[in-house]
Amino acid sequence: MAEIPGDLHYTEEHEYLKPTAEDDVFVVGITDYAQGELGDIVYVELPQPGSTYSRMDVFGTVEAVKAVSDLYCPVTGEVVEINETLADDPATINSDPYGAGWMIKLRVTEPDELGALLDAAAYETHIDG
Amino acid sequence: MSHTGAWRLILDPFTGDEGAAASVARGASGGDAAPGTPAALPGALNMAVDEALLAGARAGAAPVLRLYRWAPACLSFGRNEPARGRYDTDAAAAAGLELVRRPTGGLAVHHAHELTYAVVGRVADLGRPREAYLRINQALVAALRAVGVPAELAGGAGRLSVAEAGPCFAVPAAGEVVCGGRKLVGSAQRREGDALLQHGSILLDGSQSAVTRLRLDVAATAATRDPGAQGAPAGWLEPSAVAASSSHGSTTVARELGRVMAPAALVEPIAAALGAALGTRFAPAPMDSSEQRHALHLLARYRSDDWTWRR
Numbered sequence: 001m002a003e004i005p006g007d008l009h010y011t012e013e014h015e016y017l018k019p020t021a022e023d024d025v026f027v028v029g030i031t032d033y034a035q036g037e038l039g040d041i042v043y044v045e046l047p048q049p050g051s052t053y054s055r056m057d058v059f060g061t062v063e064a065v066k067a068v069s070d071l072y073c074p075v076t077g078e079v080v081e082i083n084e085t086l087a088d089d090p091a092t093i094n095s096d097p098y099g100a101g102w103m104i105k106l107r108v109t110e111p112d113e114l115g116a117l118l119d120a121a122a123y124e125t126h127i128d129g
Numbered sequence: 130m131s132h133t134g135a136w137r138l139i140l141d142p143f144t145g146d147e148g149a150a151a152s153v154a155r156g157a158s159g160g161d162a163a164p165g166t167p168a169a170l171p172g173a174l175n176m177a178v179d180e181a182l183l184a185g186a187r188a189g190a191a192p193v194l195r196l197y198r199w200a201p202a203c204l205s206f207g208r209n210e211p212a213r214g215r216y217d218t219d220a221a222a223a224a225g226l227e228l229v230r231r232p233t234g235g236l237a238v239h240h241a242h243e244l245t246y247a248v249v250g251r252v253a254d255l256g257r258p259r260e261a262y263l264r265i266n267q268a269l270v271a272a273l274r275a276v277g278v279p280a281e282l283a284g285g286a287g288r289l290s291v292a293e294a295g296p297c298f299a300v301p302a303a304g305e306v307v308c309g310g311r312k313l314v315g316s317a318q319r320r321e322g323d324a325l326l327q328h329g330s331i332l333l334d335g336s337q338s339a340v341t342r343l344r345l346d347v348a349a350t351a352a353t354r355d356p357g358a359q360g361a362p363a364g365w366l367e368p369s370a371v372a373a374s375s376s377h378g379s380t381t382v383a384r385e386l387g388r389v390m391a392p393a394a395l396v397e398p399i400a401a402a403l404g405a406a407l408g409t410r411f412a413p414a415p416m417d418s419s420e421q422r423h424a425l426h427l428l429a430r431y432r433s434d435d436w437t438w439r440r
Contacts, residue, residue: 013322037259043209043234063209065302066235067258067318 002033010123038064076110137414139195141168167196172203172229173431181424186324192250202241233317236297242335247328268406272398296340298379311380334383
């Protein structure tokens with residue numbers, strides 16, 4: 001059973017958005033369900049800090065054993081930090097997707113878009129469907 | 130939403146309106162095949178076509194089984210595979226071998242004596258990526274068995290890392306199509322939104338040893354394993370069922386059957402088995418003209434050094 005923390009926002013494409021100490025900065029990664037579906041992750045392609053994306057733009061890719069999937073930016077914002085440790089240890093996404101396996105920190109510039117994301121219950125319904 | 134009509138079987142992507150433009154793109158090498166034989170195209174065009182079909186699936190086009198070949202022979206890298214500075218490009222050019230980077234994951238493949246498949250559709254049509262992977266590989270096993278090749282799915286949990294880049298066919302991963310434990314089909318996937326591309330190489334004959342022979346950093350190892358390699362670059366690409374797997378973890382249809390099989394002979398078995406696995410049937414069709422135009426647009430990227438040597 002995939003872990004779905006109750007306090008995060010989710011996309012139908014299996015990214016999560018997690019609050020930080022800064023009101024407008026959120027951590028983005030992929031869900032426990034997504035890492036389980038992908039299998040062993042061997043490579044992550046992340047953007048440069050300072051890059052800006054609109055909601056559901058592709059901000060990177062994640063490669064499991066042979067399968068490459070796009071990563072979608074859940075809401076409009078600017079990348080303020082990336083998780084550089086993933087370059088050396090991408091399997092962290094498998095072992096700790098909501099913690100050490102985070103991908104980017106995003107400064108959200110269109111906060112109204114947060115309301116369009118799924119809560120944990122809606123995300124659980126989505127992956128069960 | 131899933132497609133209920135016939136799905137498309139594409140053997141030559143460039144028939145119809147864009148045929149003339151594509152004849153420039155494909156060069157002198159393709160377009161001369163007998164009817165029923167999958168077209169042979171340059172590597173960059175093959176990859177552009179597969180990506181255009183993926184975009185077509187996202188836009189609602191009917192799912193596709195594409196079967197194709199490569200001319201000239203080509204070495205392809207996985208999307209994220211480290212390749213820059215690791216391959217002897219002069220030796221590749223001297224051997225008449227093109228280089229291209231795929232849109233999909235995985236490791237290097239030498240495309241010469243193979244039949245390549247691509248299956249493209251939405252998750253609603255093919256299943257989630259891992260389901261699709263299993264269904265497609267099971268269908269390939271059924272098709273190969275139908276022509277007498279004792280193929281099966283690999284068990285276990287093979288692990289691959291792009292950081293340890295090398296030949297795709299060196300190690301079978303779980304669920305891949307093997308014969309006697311040796312890899313016969315190498316496959317890779319790309320997912321974009323709700324659409325999925327899986328393509329892969331069905332080795333008909335020859336050898337994957339060019340992958341290691343062209344590697345600058347493992348040349349000494351390759352020479353040790355295959356002493357005839359270093360002095361005879363002209364012979365690198367010659368088909369040889371005997372040489373197919375003497376030093377690598379792959380096998381070929383020719384090695385398993387004891388005779389060379391024409392690519393056209395696998396078209397119907399694969400279309401039938403995949404149709405059965407996915408609950409559909411495939412009918413011959415061209416690419417849509419919009420997909421053809423998109424493929425020709427994407428061609429520039431797949432030809433560019435920026436893409437090929439991005440890592």
